[in-house]
Amino acid sequence: MTYDVIIAGAGPAGTAAGFDLVSAGYAVLLLDRQRFPRKKACAGGLTSKAVAQYAYDISGLIERSCHEMVIHRPDGTSFVIRERRPLCHMTRRADLDQYCLNRFRSAGGQFRNVDRIRSMVQHDDSVTIHTSRGAFSARYLMGADGANSRIRALLNHKTLQTRPYCIHKIFGLEADVRVSRPEQVSMTLAFFQNQPGYYWIFPKKTHVNVGIFSRARTPMVSEKNLAAFAGRYLGTEHLSHVTGYPIGTGGGWLCGSPGRVGFFWPETRPGLLNQFRRRHLFCRDIWPGCSNSCHGRVDGEKRAVSVYARSLSRMRLDLTLSRYAAAVLYRWPGLCLNIAAIPAVHQHFAKGYAAGRPLSRMFLP
Ligand SMILES: Cc1cc2nc3c(=O)[nH]c(=O)nc-3n(C[C@H](O)[C@H](O)[C@H](O)COP(=O)(O)OP(=O)(O)OC[C@H]3O[C@@H](n4cnc5c(N)ncnc54)[C@H](O)[C@@H]3O)c2cc1C
Numbered sequence: 001m002t003y004d005v006i007i008a009g010a011g012p013a014g015t016a017a018g019f020d021l022v023s024a025g026y027a028v029l030l031l032d033r034q035r036f037p038r039k040k041a042c043a044g045g046l047t048s049k050a051v052a053q054y055a056y057d058i059s060g061l062i063e064r065s066c067h068e069m070v071i072h073r074p075d076g077t078s079f080v081i082r083e084r085r086p087l088c089h090m091t092r093r094a095d096l097d098q099y100c101l102n103r104f105r106s107a108g109g110q111f112r113n114v115d116r117i118r119s120m121v122q123h124d125d126s127v128t129i130h131t132s133r134g135a136f137s138a139r140y141l142m143g144a145d146g147a148n149s150r151i152r153a154l155l156n157h158k159t160l161q162t163r164p165y166c167i168h169k170i171f172g173l174e175a176d177v178r179v180s181r182p183e184q185v186s187m188t189l190a191f192f193q194n195q196p197g198y199y200w201i202f203p204k205k206t207h208v209n210v211g212i213f214s215r216a217r218t219p220m221v222s223e224k225n226l227a228a229f230a231g232r233y234l235g236t237e238h239l240s241h242v243t244g245y246p247i248g249t250g251g252g253w254l255c256g257s258p259g260r261v262g263f264f265w266p267e268t269r270p271g272l273l274n275q276f277r278r279r280h281l282f283c284r285d286i287w288p289g290c291s292n293s294c295h296g297r298v299d300g301e302k303r304a305v306s307v308y309a310r311s312l313s314r315m316r317l318d319l320t321l322s323r324y325a326a327a328v329l330y331r332w333p334g335l336c337l338n339i340a341a342i343p344a345v346h347q348h349f350a351k352g353y354a355a356g357r358p359l360s361r362m363f364l365p
Pocket residue numbers: 008009010011012013014031032033034040041042043044045046050114115116117144145146147148149150151172173174211245246247270271272273275
């Protein structure tokens with residue numbers, strides 16, 4: 001069988017894209033090398049904006065909505081941000097991904113486990129991938145296989161117009177901690193003294209998730225430090241389900257023929273929200289119309305690419321702003337957090353954030 005689209009990777013990006021395409025009437029095969037439910041390094045915190053991006057209701061998977069966030073400054077002092085609307089919704093990532101996969105399947109999509117994607121061959125009007133579980137063909141192949149994408153590696157990047165390997169790696173480590181009263185624990189961020197990074201505490205229903213993140217490759221990101229942090233703030237150094245991951249901040253792609261369509265977004269930041277936005281933008285809002293263009297398929301593809309590039313550029317201002325804001329924060333964390341500690345400042349941002357406003361609308365008048 002030749003599918004309309006094969007999607008490699010059944011994370012949030014792959015299942016969101018798959019759901020949109022199946023709902024639009026396309027035959028979609030979703031592949032993943034892991035068996036579900038699977039553990040993925042992720043704190044499972046979703047902003048209201050991210051929750052709103054789901055094509056279906058996920059409220060049943062939200063274990064807790066946090067209206068309060070404690071920020072610890074590098075000098076050890078702290079302040080609390082409170083907001084009427086939730087600042088963050090806590091889910092368990094394994095459950096969320098399993099639920100999204102179920103929704104994709106019940107909408108009519110097909111899912112297969114493949115241990116390995118060996119090679120990819122592009123034909124005139126289709127693409128075939130050879131896997132450990134046999135060969136699969138489709139008109140289009142979409143890479144949604146995460147930061148260390150195999151599809152990206154298989155694509156001949158010289159054919160793409162922009163740099164496909166702009167993978168800036170940042171590092172994260174997370175774990176679960178059992179505490180007796182998780183409902184009494186606040187969402188917390190604690191910034192490092194001399195390094196660009198922070199610890200977090202994300203409280204769930206029956207446990208809390210703790211993590212450590214740095215923009216630099218640093219020995220700070222270690223299980224020992226994470227355990228010491230848990231000991232200091234939660235009273236126990238016992239961590240379970242410790243998972244670490246280099247996070248690549250880089251693209252998403254689609255390849256097909258003719259035209260060898262390829263995309264890359266060099267400026268995206270990690271996070272579920274941006275994965276959704278990009279996939280939705282393309283799969284739900286642009287692709288179906290353009291690929292069914294009355295002027296033929298090649299024309300439809302070209303149109304899709306240019307409409308997509310234009311639409312994406314509207315997201316770019318926010319992505320760029322958030323990149324600069326992060327750079328300034330990590331360069332001068334003490335100064336930035338002193339400014340953020342001013343109630344009028346953090347209330348303004350907390351309100352905007354909880355309301356799902358883009359950064360540009362919070363920073364600019
Ligand atoms: C420690 C940590 C904490 C985080 N916390 C948060 C958070 O609280 N909130 C938030 O919004 N974001 C968080 N993130 C970021 C978030 O996890 C990612 O942005 C998100 O998972 C990206 O989704 P994705 O679908 O693009 O990729 P992934 O979720 O990585 O999914 C990719 C899928 O592809 C599969 N795959 C990979 N290679 C192959 C292959 N060769 N063949 C077949 N399948 C393959 C994988 O098994 C996986 O299922 C965190 C990340 C880390 C590392």
